Amino acid sequence: MGNLAEFDRYIEYLCVALDHVDRNVGLQDYCRGLMLPIQRKSVEPLAAHTDPLHVAAKHQSLHHFVAKAGWSDSAVMSRVRDWVVPHLGLDSGCYWIIDDTGFPKKGTHSVGVARQYCGQLGKQDNCQVAVSLSLASVQGSIPVAYQLYLPKDWASDPVRKKKAGVPDGMTFATKPEIALAQMREALASGVPMGVVLADAGYGDETAFRDGITELGMLYAVGIRPGTTVWAPGTAPLPPKAWSGRGIRPTKLRREPGHQPVTVKALAMDLPQQVYRTVTWREGSNTELSSRFAAVRVRPAHRDYLGTQMRPEEWLLIEWPEGEAEPVKYFLSTGPSDATLEQLVFVTKMRWRIERDYQELKQEFGLAHYEGRGWRGFHHHATLCIAAYAFLVAMRLSQSNSKKNRAQPETPSLPKDYVPRGSRTSAAPRG
Incomplete structure (x- = not known):
């Protein structure tokens, strides 16, 4: 294939992060296997398709x-990031996207598995969940950090943590x-600052939003309908006047008839003429558009415990035509002179x-890892992201390419090959 030389150069670039030369072949074969058009991308099928004549030895390796192997995920991810970032065009707009993804799992032994919300299934179920940070631009995006979420039951169980290889000190x-x-x-590590984007699972946490502001970055994050704010033109009351006796009052106040409102109540009370249709990008078949309104508000979470009012932010409301009520709400610390189109x-x-x-x-087998340990879970994810990053870089450098031009052909398997765990009478895979 035309881009094999570039892929080899990429792999050599990543191998610098492994510290040991004897690990280079493992990274090369694993990433090459992840890019093959095969259905399952756990260790055994990767071994079978990267070295069909020595499956058992390759599987063990x-x-x-x-x-x-004790190589560093963060070191490899840094090399991956540095390879892709020059292609992203971050000068035209840089975004940091926070999200998590779930992996349905059976049993109780896989590290971090618990009954919790799984986005893939859209409900509570037995699964693992990982949190990621992606770096994005209008041209493309790539995850640059990835970590398993450890539920409280796991974090407080030293026996399970030790058996699964969870690092010491992980709480x-x-x-x-x-x-x-x-x-x-x-x-x-020098990643360019960007606007932080996240859904309501993160944006509804006041401490999360405050943390972003403390880092010096802007955000545009989802919030839930019950989040409270001070409506435009209102604010918490100042501290009570000091009587001259006792401690001088310093806390902000609320009173009957002077309270914050939920963003849903505020949205429902806005005049319908403030909602305008905005198109934000072209979809696969049509332009994507909806009705939006934006107003300046002050977040109200526990401000009665503080001494200073929170600054004004944008409340962005999405209310599609034909819906009985708004469907999404966002808070943004974007500039006060931002237009509705820019906010959307x-x-x-x-x-x-x-x-x-x-x-x-679907294409790189992120959910296919079958091991139970912490190290394997993260190593597999790092290698999936590394393989995907090469595809992203190729797409961006060849703007007309929407396919994986660097996808290698799948080697033929021996006629007598039987997948591990299959009956010996099972038909061989071609």
Whole structure:
């Protein structure tokens, strides 16, 4: 294939992060296998298709590389990021997208597995969940940080953690806390600042939004309908006047008849003429558009415990034509003179992470890892992202390419090959 030489150069670039030369072949074969057009991309099928004549030996080698070898995920991810970033065109707009993704799992032994919300299934179920930070532009996007969420039951069980190889000192952290840690590490490593985008699972956390502001970045994040704000033109009352006796009052106040409102109540009370149809991008078959309104508000979460009013922010409301009520709400610290079209465009940039996860799972086997340990879970994800990143870079450097031009052909399997775990009488795979 025409781009094999470029792929080899890319792999050599990543191998610098492995520290040991004897690991280079493992990275090369694993990434090459992930790019093959095969249905299942766990260790055994990768071994069978990258070295059909020595499946058992290759399986043992790849399993050790992904599940046991002590190379650094962050070091490889840094090389991946540095390879792709020059192609993203971040000068025209940089976005940091926070999200998580779930992997349905059976049993209780896989690291981090618990009954929790799984986005892939759209309900509570037995699954693993990982939090990611992606770097995006109008041209493309790529995950640059990825970490398994460890539920409280796991984080407080030293026996299970040790058996699964969870690093020493790993304690419970909420998903927003994990995301903030990822952002701090990204800034420390020199990643360009961008506007932070996240759904309501993150944006509804006041501490998460405050953390972004403390890092010096703007945000446009989803919130839930019950989030409270001070309507335009209103604010918490100042502290009570000091009587001259006792401690001087310093806390902001609320009183009957002077209270914050939910964003849903505020949206329903707005005149219908403030809602306008905005188109933000072209979809696969038609332009994507909806009705929006934007007003300046002050977030009200527990401000009665504070001494200073929160600054005004944008409340962006999406109310599609024909719906009985608004469907989405966002808070944004974008400039006060931002237009409605700008607010909508920036907020809707979060769609890129959905496409990334779709391709990572469907084309690169992100959900196919069958091991149970912490190291293997993260190593497999890092290698999936590394393989996907090469495709992203190729697409961006060849703007007319929408296919994986660098996808290698699948080697033929021996006629007597039988997948591990199959009956010996099973038909061989071609």
